[in-house]
Amino acid sequence: MKKETSMPTMKDVAREAGxxxxxxxxxxxxxPVGESYRIRVEDAIKKLNYQVNSYAQGLKxxxxxxxxxxxxxxxxxxxxxxxxxxxLALLKRxxxxxxxxxxxxxxxxxxxxxMAQQNKVDGIIGxxxxxNLIIEESTPFVAIDRSMGPKIPCVxxxxxxxxxxxxxxxxxxxxxxVAFLRIGSSLTNEPNKRKAGFENGCLSCGLSYExxxxxxxxxxxxxxxxxxxxxxxxxxSFDGIFCVTDNLAYxxxxxLKKFHIKVPEDVQIIGFDGIRFFGDKDYICSTIIQPVSEIxxxxxxxxxxxxxxxxxxxxxxxxxxxxxxxxxxxxxL
Amino acid sequence: MKKETSMPTMKDVAREAGxxxxxxxxxxxxxPVGESYRIRVEDAIKKLNYQVNSYAQGLKxxxxxxxxxxxxxxxxxxxxxxxxxxxLALLKRxxxxxxxxxxxxxxxxxxxxxMAQQNKVDGIIGxxxxxNLIIEESTPFVAIDRSMGPKIPCVxxxxxxxxxxxxxxxxxxxxxxVAFLRIGSSLTNEPNKRKAGFENGCLSCGLSYExxxxxxxxxxxxxxxxxxxxxxxxxxSFDGIFCVTDNLAYxxxxxLKKFHIKVPEDVQIIGFDGIRFFGDKDYICSTIIQPVSEIxxxxxxxxxxxxxxxxxxxxxxxxxxxxxxxxxxxxxL
Numbered sequence: 001m002k003k004e005t006s007m008p009t010m011k012d013v014a015r016e017a018g019x020x021x022x023x024x025x026x027x028x029x030x031x032p033v034g035e036s037y038r039i040r041v042e043d044a045i046k047k048l049n050y051q052v053n054s055y056a057q058g059l060k061x062x063x064x065x066x067x068x069x070x071x072x073x074x075x076x077x078x079x080x081x082x083x084x085x086x087x088l089a090l091l092k093r094x095x096x097x098x099x100x101x102x103x104x105x106x107x108x109x110x111x112x113x114x115m116a117q118q119n120k121v122d123g124i125i126g127x128x129x130x131x132n133l134i135i136e137e138s139t140p141f142v143a144i145d146r147s148m149g150p151k152i153p154c155v156x157x158x159x160x161x162x163x164x165x166x167x168x169x170x171x172x173x174x175x176x177x178v179a180f181l182r183i184g185s186s187l188t189n190e191p192n193k194r195k196a197g198f199e200n201g202c203l204s205c206g207l208s209y210e211x212x213x214x215x216x217x218x219x220x221x222x223x224x225x226x227x228x229x230x231x232x233x234x235x236x237s238f239d240g241i242f243c244v245t246d247n248l249a250y251x252x253x254x255x256l257k258k259f260h261i262k263v264p265e266d267v268q269i270i271g272f273d274g275i276r277f278f279g280d281k282d283y284i285c286s287t288i289i290q291p292v293s294e295i296x297x298x299x300x301x302x303x304x305x306x307x308x309x310x311x312x313x314x315x316x317x318x319x320x321x322x323x324x325x326x327x328x329x330x331x332x333l
Numbered sequence: 334m335k336k337e338t339s340m341p342t343m344k345d346v347a348r349e350a351g352x353x354x355x356x357x358x359x360x361x362x363x364x365p366v367g368e369s370y371r372i373r374v375e376d377a378i379k380k381l382n383y384q385v386n387s388y389a390q391g392l393k394x395x396x397x398x399x400x401x402x403x404x405x406x407x408x409x410x411x412x413x414x415x416x417x418x419x420x421l422a423l424l425k426r427x428x429x430x431x432x433x434x435x436x437x438x439x440x441x442x443x444x445x446x447x448m449a450q451q452n453k454v455d456g457i458i459g460x461x462x463x464x465n466l467i468i469e470e471s472t473p474f475v476a477i478d479r480s481m482g483p484k485i486p487c488v489x490x491x492x493x494x495x496x497x498x499x500x501x502x503x504x505x506x507x508x509x510x511v512a513f514l515r516i517g518s519s520l521t522n523e524p525n526k527r528k529a530g531f532e533n534g535c536l537s538c539g540l541s542y543e544x545x546x547x548x549x550x551x552x553x554x555x556x557x558x559x560x561x562x563x564x565x566x567x568x569x570s571f572d573g574i575f576c577v578t579d580n581l582a583y584x585x586x587x588x589l590k591k592f593h594i595k596v597p598e599d600v601q602i603i604g605f606d607g608i609r610f611f612g613d614k615d616y617i618c619s620t621i622i623q624p625v626s627e628i629x630x631x632x633x634x635x636x637x638x639x640x641x642x643x644x645x646x647x648x649x650x651x652x653x654x655x656x657x658x659x660x661x662x663x664x665x666l
Contacts, residue, residue, distance in 0.1 A: 069432075073612075074407050074416045075417045075613060076611060076613075080407045080413035080612070081407075083416070083432070084407040084408045084434055087407070087432050087433070088434060091433065091441065096433075098430065098431055098432075099420050099430050100420070100424065100429075100430075101417055101424070103421075114384075246611075250610060250611065250614065277583060278410060278579075278583065279406075279413070
């Protein structure tokens, strides 16, 4: 038997189900029809393996069913994971995703925003640190980690709570004097709140603390100087360190090794992000975990919401703590 | 002064350059025109910041300037890096990329191939282990790591040479008796050649070797049993292990730690892939590095080549060795 190769059409479905073409159209577009009709149409769709032609749908609705993601790159494991979950959330809803690794190139970013304005994509999800990016209020845009304007929803982890959790955790693990190390953009952004949350947590737990804050672009070695200036008789004067990212925590662990300071015996370290070996194995360090799949779902939900009025300006999603070998834990394997 | 917000058109460029519209069109489309005309047009394009409308171009040429990438996910660091470099290679050529994380879902994969057949995308780059995928010869498709048919180019690392290099490296590092550990798909694919290359290398270096080969889905713990059956009086009978991926090497290092076998003092380990911490820091283990950016460039080059006749069926790109702490090296930091 030769297999039928031509794609079934909506007409074929109507014939198979024994209903009018308009009924099939209603079912496909999620409009109300009698329950028995719906079941017959759905059975026919299944039987014929009918694929809804979303391009044809798009033509009618002036929709492309395509969303662009602007992200610095996909090599960094946090961005890689975010890209993965946003992609899944879109595919699940039968949307396609254009990927644009911007490498912080503002020209590229502006180009994709123009595409959205010209209805060549239905909207944009963007993680960008470009201060000059021009996004009209009418452009469907959801920002990650940095507010792009009062009418543009921003989705992020609850960074303040994350900083607070890090302080509370270090206190519960027996630390008395801790440090906060940060490097990153000086632009207003959500991750900046990790610092305020950590300070707040230290104060409420009675932890004494110091800070070392560097701007993006400063060499990491600055932290070496800070740490070595806090070593007296071979002993570090901190027993806990909160690093603004796992990436920095990883660097600090290596630096301390050079100084013959043991982690977690002499000093316990907590990072931020929740990066795992190979994307799904152990945490690289003890860490405050960002809820990446929830952030992705929320971005997509907000972007595809028809009613702009209900869009919240800032959504902060709960973080959690993960053990990754750089803190003392009784449940260590 | 108010900034002009409407986008300049090809007509504006012609007026600015003082040339005919057809001349601008030729320059934009890379067709030959007199040198002085080309310079005038290019200057005008620059001055007006004229953006070539590739959608309009596509309409004329029946091109979408869009390529789909089928990849299992972007959480795995090898896939994440591949996605990044393919994205860069496409954006550089003013192409857009649709990302489809397939999670090994064959229905998704077939859907994107249908899109390519219907000219909704210009072509596909795919890393897939779906044995039932139907790709017509006329579909522009470039495969990674696994041949999908005689007329479909496949791009991969030189996996055979990589296996051989691992054996030679272990021999040069003083190993006498080595093991090869593999887990992966049993489908014919390029990474399978790592085994043959390793055997070949062992034979030519006079290294005695054993193999443990598991099919995808087998629990990693099987390797624990294999290793523990080769421990006598607390000593492992191998002094070198080649693991088919860095992911497996990472697992084996952890397992050996449990057995109180020291890496690299008691046994040296080499993985495959070249995975780095955070995508761009140290290698996670000593490794055979896949040339990811070169693979990406080659895929895009082959896909966009107009003349199908010149497309080679298989392109293998050179690998190299990277030190990552699980082998003995004099230049250890």
